[in-house]
Amino acid sequence: MSRRAVAMATAxxxxxxxxxxxxxIRVSGPDEAAQGISNDRSPEDVASYWTTxxxxxxxxx
Numbered sequence: 001m002s003r004r005a006v007a008m009a010t011a012x013x014x015x016x017x018x019x020x021x022x023x024x025i026r027v028s029g030p031d032e033a034a035q036g037i038s039n040d041r042s043p044e045d046v047a048s049y050w051t052t053x054x055x056x057x058x059x060x061x
Contacts, residue, residue: 039046
Protein backbone atom coordinates (compact mmCIF):
# COMPACT_ATOMS: atom_id res chain seq x y z
CA MET A 1 0.00 0.00 0.00
CA SER A 2 1.40 3.39 -0.93
CA ARG A 3 1.86 6.25 1.49
CA ARG A 4 -0.86 8.20 -0.25
CA ALA A 5 -3.35 5.36 0.16
CA VAL A 6 -2.48 5.06 3.85
CA ALA A 7 -2.89 8.81 4.32
CA MET A 8 -6.26 8.76 2.56
CA ALA A 9 -7.47 5.80 4.62
CA THR A 10 -6.35 7.50 7.82
CA ALA A 11 -8.07 10.76 6.87
CA UNK A 12 -11.27 8.91 5.98
CA UNK A 13 -11.21 7.06 9.30
CA UNK A 14 -10.74 10.29 11.23
CA UNK A 15 -13.65 11.91 9.38
CA UNK A 16 -15.92 8.95 10.12
CA UNK A 17 -15.04 9.04 13.83
CA UNK A 18 -15.59 12.81 14.04
CA UNK A 19 -18.92 12.51 12.25
CA UNK A 20 -20.02 9.72 14.61
CA UNK A 21 -19.13 11.81 17.66
CA UNK A 22 -21.07 14.79 16.31
CA UNK A 23 -24.12 12.61 15.63
CA UNK A 24 -24.00 11.09 19.12
CA ILE A 25 -23.74 14.53 20.72
CA ARG A 26 -26.61 15.96 18.70
CA VAL A 27 -28.91 12.97 19.20
CA SER A 28 -28.68 13.03 22.99
CA GLY A 29 -30.83 15.87 24.21
CA PRO A 30 -30.46 17.94 27.35
CA ASP A 31 -32.88 15.62 29.17
CA GLU A 32 -30.40 12.78 28.72
CA ALA A 33 -27.50 14.74 30.13
CA ALA A 34 -26.03 13.88 33.50
CA GLN A 35 -28.59 14.76 36.12
CA GLY A 36 -26.31 14.99 39.12
CA ILE A 37 -27.43 14.15 42.61
CA SER A 38 -30.74 15.23 44.01
CA ASN A 39 -30.95 16.02 47.68
CA ASP A 40 -34.26 15.35 49.35
CA ARG A 41 -33.07 15.67 52.94
CA SER A 42 -33.97 18.55 55.14
CA PRO A 43 -31.29 21.11 56.05
CA GLU A 44 -31.54 19.94 59.66
CA ASP A 45 -30.67 16.36 58.68
CA VAL A 46 -27.69 17.54 56.66
CA ALA A 47 -26.47 19.80 59.46
CA SER A 48 -26.74 17.03 62.05
CA TYR A 49 -24.76 14.64 59.79
CA TRP A 50 -21.79 16.99 59.38
CA THR A 51 -20.33 16.88 62.84
CA THR A 52 -17.02 18.59 63.57
CA UNK A 53 -15.23 15.22 63.50
CA UNK A 54 -16.71 14.30 60.09
CA UNK A 55 -15.76 17.68 58.65
CA UNK A 56 -12.20 17.25 59.92
CA UNK A 57 -11.86 13.78 58.29
CA UNK A 58 -13.63 14.68 55.03
CA UNK A 59 -11.70 14.78 51.78
CA UNK A 60 -12.72 16.19 48.40
CA UNK A 61 -14.06 13.76 45.85
